[in-house]
Amino acid sequence: MSKYKELEKKGTDGFVTLPAESGQEEKVVELINKWGSDAIRDSDGTELSPELVELGKQVYSTICLVRADQEWPRKNWDKLPQKFLMSEHVTATSDKVEIDPMENYFREKYEIDRNHDEKEWWQVFDRTTGEEVSTDDWEFDGDRGLVVIKNAKKFHVYTVNFLVYQIWDSTSMYNHISNGWTCPHVVSTEPYHADARKHLMDYFDNWLETHPNTDVVRLTTLAYHFVLDSDKHGVDKYRDWVGYMDTVTVEALQDFEKEYGYRLTSEDFVDEGYYNATYRVPKKRYLDWMQFIHKFVIEFGKELVDKVHAAGKKAAIFQGDHWVGVEPYSDDYPKMGIDINVGACEDGVALRRLADSPWDEVKEIRLYPYFFPDVFCEGGKPTEESVSNWVKIRRAMLRKPIDRIGYGGYLSLAKKFPEFVEQVSGLCDEFRQIKENSGKTEPYSAPVKVAILNAWGKWRSWLNNFGRDQKFFIKRPDVIAVAGSNLLECISGLPVEIQFMSFDDILTGGVPDDVDVIINDGEDGTAWSGGEWWVNEQIVSTIREWIYNGGGFVGNLGPSAYQHQGRYFQLSDVMGVEREIGNQVMAAGRKFEESGEHFITADAGGKLDFGTDKSYVFASSEDVRVLEANGLHIRLAAKDFGKGRAVYMAGLPYSIDNSRMLHRALLWSAGQESELKKWFSSNVNTECAAYPEKKCFVVVNNASSEQTTTVYDGDGESFELTLDAYGSKWFSME
Amino acid sequence: MSKYKELEKKGTDGFVTLPAESGQEEKVVELINKWGSDAIRDSDGTELSPELVELGKQVYSTICLVRADQEWPRKNWDKLPQKFLMSEHVTATSDKVEIDPMENYFREKYEIDRNHDEKEWWQVFDRTTGEEVSTDDWEFDGDRGLVVIKNAKKFHVYTVNFLVYQIWDSTSMYNHISNGWTCPHVVSTEPYHADARKHLMDYFDNWLETHPNTDVVRLTTLAYHFVLDSDKHGVDKYRDWVGYMDTVTVEALQDFEKEYGYRLTSEDFVDEGYYNATYRVPKKRYLDWMQFIHKFVIEFGKELVDKVHAAGKKAAIFQGDHWVGVEPYSDDYPKMGIDINVGACEDGVALRRLADSPWDEVKEIRLYPYFFPDVFCEGGKPTEESVSNWVKIRRAMLRKPIDRIGYGGYLSLAKKFPEFVEQVSGLCDEFRQIKENSGKTEPYSAPVKVAILNAWGKWRSWLNNFGRDQKFFIKRPDVIAVAGSNLLECISGLPVEIQFMSFDDILTGGVPDDVDVIINDGEDGTAWSGGEWWVNEQIVSTIREWIYNGGGFVGNLGPSAYQHQGRYFQLSDVMGVEREIGNQVMAAGRKFEESGEHFITADAGGKLDFGTDKSYVFASSEDVRVLEANGLHIRLAAKDFGKGRAVYMAGLPYSIDNSRMLHRALLWSAGQESELKKWFSSNVNTECAAYPEKKCFVVVNNASSEQTTTVYDGDGESFELTLDAYGSKWFSME
Incomplete structure (x- = not known):
């Protein structure tokens, strides 16, 4: 039917990172072998047992340095992460207005900064006119925790921008509230302070020494948490996965002023309450701040990676909770020398976010579903989710291949879903086939x-x-x-x-x-x-x-x-x-x-x-x-x-x-x-990708039913092909 | 069941104006009698026959003075209505741009004003920056009818505001294009010019003299047409029923400057191409112009009404095509001394627009459907439309009663639809009942x-x-x-x-x-x-x-x-x-x-x-x-x-x-x-209106099926009531 010969599948192994779990060694080993894993990882705060270490796989060990040690920050309460928040809108019903800045913020998470002069760092705004209220016209009543505005204009609306410490790490809080965790609240350390940074580096040196079996240090990630604010009930009120709101310290603001020649105000961060969300057209001052913080994160990251390398290990980053400031698309990113960049990946966009970053490092995706009881429970449909994600990821991966895949969570949970285990088994093989056949070479593109x-x-x-x-x-x-x-x-x-x-x-x-x-x-x-x-x-x-x-x-x-x-x-x-x-x-x-x-x-x-x-x-x-x-x-x-x-x-x-x-x-x-009709598959449910350097091409079926299609080669010649549901077939061009 | 006694229906007549039609006297007379009409009217340009005049009904005669005479404006082409138009947007592909201002305007309707200096009255704008182009940088090439811009900024977008004469009355054009009329194009006269106004007044004197049988002069309306612009194919491109775009003359602009101390520009009218549409937040300069023109219209109207009164007749206005500037809600409106205000009425909003205007004059609605072949044709559903309109009008009328109702078009056409004739017969009776029972007194209102x-x-x-x-x-x-x-x-x-x-x-x-x-x-x-x-x-x-x-x-x-x-x-x-x-x-x-x-x-x-x-x-x-x-x-x-x-x-x-x-x-x-439960009918499909001064109340059914409801009186006492589809029942409070 076709002049092109189908490529044989090779039974390769490797390029798969799995979470290991002490106490479940038998189940873990079975899946490690079935899925062809070459690396195992712990999770934040857990250790691998000797049996697991002795499997001879690469060992990834996770550390989120800024929240690893809980002793030092508790003794240095003024070295917690800070941020500017905006109070609720308060309507003046007389010429005196009292505003509790913390109203509708979770008091277990934020604490007002009483160390820095509020008249210097806070701002009060008349949001009806947009004018800042003179510092002569307001006071912070520390005993009552209230800002008191005098000479207010009646029935104008007022807000207060104020500085807080974050006394509970956002992710720790999330796990407590959403996942029912009961362990002590985690606090993070703000690494911008010289003494904090020194402490973190010492801690890291020790950590490296005490992890001799670790091959890859998986940093999650570096310095600053993404923005995740909580209302008075502890419910999320604002998220920005790439926002720089949690990167503020008075010291950094002062250094910024020295470097850029102007001082940022609280309103540069608060931004009328929109907090420079990614949806807002960014302003020059905010972009300057991003550059300033990014430079710090790069330095901080380089210091860590250098230590990792000096210890004879490799450095991975997981684009996780503390990834703000890392910016894998910046020109300075490679200065850190990171070896492996790991990104969570649920669809083609996430795949491309990782794969398109322009640096030569190992790129690894962490797939969903996460092996967690929310999905891996009675009635859960992990296979459905895995297939639906994979179909999207696969088509993106055919455009930009990556190096490794992996999973997270409790492997023992996955083991209970045999259909899922089978599907992932095929998925791992299909991934390795893509990697092998494409050889990470450039796929054919239309001249667009x-x-x-x-x-x-x-x-x-x-x-x-x-x-x-x-x-x-x-x-x-x-x-x-x-x-x-x-x-x-x-x-x-x-x-x-x-x-x-x-x-x-x-x-x-x-x-x-x-x-x-x-x-x-x-x-x-x-x-x-x-x-x-x-x-x-x-x-x-x-x-x-x-x-x-x-x-x-x-x-x-x-x-x-x-x-x-x-x-x-x-x-x-x-x-x-x-x-x-x-x-x-x-x-x-x-x-x-x-x-x-x-x-x-x-x-x-x-x-x-x-x-x-x-x-x-x-x-x-x-x-x-x-x-x-x-x-x-x-x-x-x-x-x-x-x-x-x-x-x-x-x-x-x-x-x-x-x-x-x-x-x-x-x-x-x-x-x-x-x-159009070059390396093209006519049936809308199917797509074709060709790798001229490797002289092969693949046709994939994105649909849940068998599909027949006409495939056009690079010269526009065509042949008919039938693919199973979600199936793919590789062909040699020769 | 109820302590309230239902009022008897009285067989009253009158308060209905019907269109008469020479040559169809017999059919007309039958409907006039059946519907209890006390007044007949001609339509624009038709005359009543002696038989119709001799019926002894009030005779309304229609005149739209500014478009009545076609001879004078054709000899005084510079006294046609003017307006500012904006050209199409033209993208500069070089530093020279040629714009045909008339591109996409109907050339049978508009003619460029070549009498007034374009450099004084027109404007050219760079719509990319919003800046006006210096008059040094453009010329109007009269021979080619093009504006030529030099020193244009490449790939900026330009428009021209220009002055035109309207060489075809908008309504006449509408009738030609939409209704297939073939009579000569009508031109209107711009009454602002002293000589035009004098001519119109002379014409009107003569008209009054030659209409001895006319009891009521029905002016439709006074000076200025509403905005109705036509694209190059003659298709409507813009409408504004109350816009002042067609009230422009150079003379008026000059007088405005004398009175207000500043000159309006073309852009004050063109308004970026939005033409101060009613949906735009009005600017002070446009509001000033409205006041200025309104003052003129009031003077002009008063001169006409004075003549009508001097001739022993009454003056009616129909809020028709030329009603711009009349403004029945202005404080100056009553200065004209109009006796009867007639408004077309399709729903409750239209009823209230007429009824709520705060002056003591006779208010008459002209109901739909208009007796025209578009609805009164095979397959047409005039009864459906009439009922649907009436249900809305009735509930509004119960809040603000008016004095008269009427119809327009060809009565002989309506006669062919017996179901419609019956429905209107009931409608006329119900209207008279509302008028009689309410006595135009204030209905009970909630204290809101x-x-x-x-x-x-x-x-x-x-x-x-x-x-x-x-x-x-x-x-x-x-x-x-x-x-x-x-x-x-x-x-x-x-x-x-x-x-x-x-x-x-x-x-x-x-x-x-x-x-x-x-x-x-x-x-x-x-x-x-x-x-x-x-x-x-x-x-x-x-x-x-x-x-x-x-x-x-x-x-x-x-x-x-x-x-x-x-x-x-x-x-x-x-x-x-x-x-x-x-x-x-x-x-x-x-x-x-x-x-x-x-x-x-x-x-x-x-x-x-x-x-x-x-x-x-x-x-x-x-x-x-x-x-x-x-x-x-x-x-x-x-x-x-x-x-x-x-x-x-x-x-x-x-x-x-x-x-x-x-x-x-x-x-x-x-x-x-x-x-809530005072003079209130519980069933959502029904409503109640009470007239304390007249000691009566009515319950109406707005639904197309029989409805049962609980009616609450002013003391909150209630009784059950069943009403026919669309029915109503009047009760005495005593």
Whole structure:
């Protein structure tokens, strides 16, 4: 049927890290052998038994240094992590206002900083006017723990920015509250202080000495916890996986001032209460702080890694709780000399977040589900979750192979689910096959280089771009799922080159010559769309000119959205569509008819999902082609602009149909339609990846049922192929 | 069963105006008698036959003076109505840009003004920066009809504001294009010019002389057409029923400058292309212009009415095509001395728009359907439309009775639909019964005075507040329907006192003492919600204080919405809810549970309709009571604030269930729950209105099926009552 010969599966072993568990040695060893593991790891705070160590596997030992020792910080209470918090909004009902800053913060977690002068470091704001209240007009009544404002304006709203110590580590608290842990509360040490840092290094030296059997030190991670704030009931009120809110100390603020020549205020962190969330368009001052802290983290990390190497071991980091400031996409990251970078991985985006970081180190993913009683219980469906994740991860991995996989938790729990054990067994083999066959060489890409444009650029490469729906999505606590649009997941498995680019990159260097398509994917006004960047005349005219001269543009959700001078989408001239936000209700959109056939929707078969019924988007140009609309609400449109092309999408949840449509939209916008059928599998449920250097290719089935497809090789010649549910087949090109 | 005796129906006649039609005298007379008409009217441009005149009915004759004479304006082409238009957006692809201002305007309708210096009156804008282009950098090439811009910034977007004459009356054009008329194009005369005005007055003198049989002169209306712009294909591109865009002349602009001390520019009208649509928060300069034109219209109208009175006739106005500037809610309106104010009426909002205007004149509604072949054709359902409209109109009319009803079109067409003839017959009788029994006295109201707060205030009382859904609503051309939220329709029939109030009213006078509840009903950022008014510190603190001291607040859609200082709903402290707009996605809303029973939802029975699945509204306060949510999207919430109370609604389409919920929400927010069961009918499908002065009350059934209800009198005593579908019963209180 095909001139290509299927590759034989080889029975290789290795490249799998498993959690070991003292007292369950027999079960553990059985799975270690079955899944072909070459490395075992402990978990934070547990030790491996001699039997396990003697298995002869690589031993990973976990340490989270800043929360390892509990004695020193308890004697040095002023060396705990700090942060600025904002109080609740309090409405002045008279000219005197009393605010308890800690109202609605968990008092077991935070303690007001009484060591530093509040008049110097705190701020009180009239949030009705935005003005700061003079320090003459407020006092902190330490006995009552209240800020008392005098001369308040009646019925204005006031807030207090204040400095706290974190007296309970966020993760420790999470485990107590969500997982019912009862061990003592863990406190972390703020490593910025010289004496704290010295203590931590001494502690680490000792730790290295007392872990002679350890081959790999798994740091989780380095210095600063991600942001996880808790309300008065201990319930999460705010999360930012990459936010720098927990990196504040008065010493660092003072050093920053010396280095940058200006002092940051509490409001630079509090940010009206939005705390510089990743969704906010970042401000220069916050970016400066990130750089400042990142530099410290790199130094701190290098010191640790040097010690690891000196002890004859390897250094791994797990992108875990304390990973803020690590920034694997920064230019300085490799200075630390880390050997293995481990990332938790539930989907293609997480895979690419790890795999695309531009440094040559061993990359290892920790897969879900975690072997924990929440999933591995009666009625739990670990296999379902594992398969669903793997299908997404696999397609991304075919674009960017990684080096190792692994699991976490209690292996003995997994053992109780034989179907799961079998599925993982196949998964480990399939992973090793991908690694072996692809040889980590570059897969074939269509001649389309994509730049994903947002206000962050490369430091926030492959970070989940959650939309508003995420906040209103009722989640299972044990699963990471994305509600609504998820263009990144769609693109994570497509055969195109991808880079992330900031508006600032365009300001300083224009659009790079090798970019073929710019994607702007984000909700209106957020950092992902760009917000006020879209009224920067240099940005818009540069992008317009670049598209006009032949560039491609794909806008999803609220591309170029910012109300200004009669336009809401600033690139509405380019895209041919505009959003109604309420002030031109009686202005008619241009008439349109839905286009019939189009290259972009040729495989869609009515199965596209834009995640919304109502886009409130209308045609603003006569020559826009509307490819899909719900009534008058346009959800997919395409338009020529000079020699370039633009596509508008109202939203793009992850699905195999949406991924194919995006694949086609990228080729169309780049004017490369003719390149589609090269190393391409026609059936939407299937995908093809080819490795020219290794002279092999693979076709995978992403669907839960058998699929037949036509596979096109690099010359456009084709053959028919049938794949089992979720199956894959490798072929030699020779 | 009841101690109250049902009132007998009296066989009264009159108070109905019908269109007459020469050549169809027999059919016309039959309906005139059947429906009890006391007045007949011609239509624009037709004459009544002697037989019709001799019936002895009041004769209404229609004249639209500014478009009556076609000779004079054709000889005075520079006295046609003018306006400022904005060109299409044109992207500069080189430093020279040519813009055809008329591109995408209907060339049969508009002609560029070449009489006035374009450098003085036109403007060219760089819409990328918002800067006006210097007049040195552009020229109007009259021969080619193009504006040529030099020194353009590449890939900036440019527009031209330019002055045109309107060479085809908007309504005449509408009739040609939509109704297939083929008569010559009508042109209107701009009455602002002294010579034009003199001509019109002479023409009118002659008209009065030649209409000796006319009893009532029906002016349709006075000077200026509403805004109705047409694209190059003649298709509507913009409508504003109350916009002043068509009131521009260079002479008026010059007079305005003399009177107000500053000159308006084209951009004051063009407004970035939004043309000061009613949905835009109005600016002071535009409000000044409205006052200036209104003053002229009042003078012009008074001159006409004086002539009518001098001729021994009465003056009616029909709030028709040329009604801009009339402003029946202005303090100066009564200066004209109009005797009869006629308004087209399709629902309760339209009824109240006419009925609530505060002047003592005869008020007449012109009902739908219009007797026209679009509805009165094979398969047409005029009865259905008539009943559906009447049920809405009736409940509003019971709150604010009017004096007369009427119809328009071709009576002979209506005659062909016997079911319709019967239904209207009953409708006319029921109207006369309402008029007779209520005696136009004040109906009983709950002790709740409501102020509807928006950026316009009383001049835009009872104007439809269409939301974004209206733009995307595919309408039947012959029916006026509202898509989405329609709080005004709900409230139009409720037993509360209602006034409209602007933010400026609050700035200058505070919240009036007699107001119990403020409603803020509008989409985010629009004039109806208030937009930037919500960051006026005096406004927000005044409203907060007023609520805190016992006021009620009902917010619908985007109440107090304006992004500022960490809040999107500026009254989120009052309402206890906040909207997620994308920048705090990872901040959790407060936990809430849907409240069980509450006064507001006691009659709802799960039938409420908020017009949206996703409000993106979360709880920002612990003590907000969530009365209805779709998952985590809050759609109805209530909260105490000091001694006051606030209610949030995510949207309120018109339904009888929603109306009842609003009724209860108003009473609850005013703290007047105990007043509900006074002159109240328990069944949601029914309503009660009582007239203490006339010692009678009525219960109406708004549903299409028989309903049984418990009726409560003013002392809270009750009796059971059954009403036919759409039926009503009147009772004596004695």
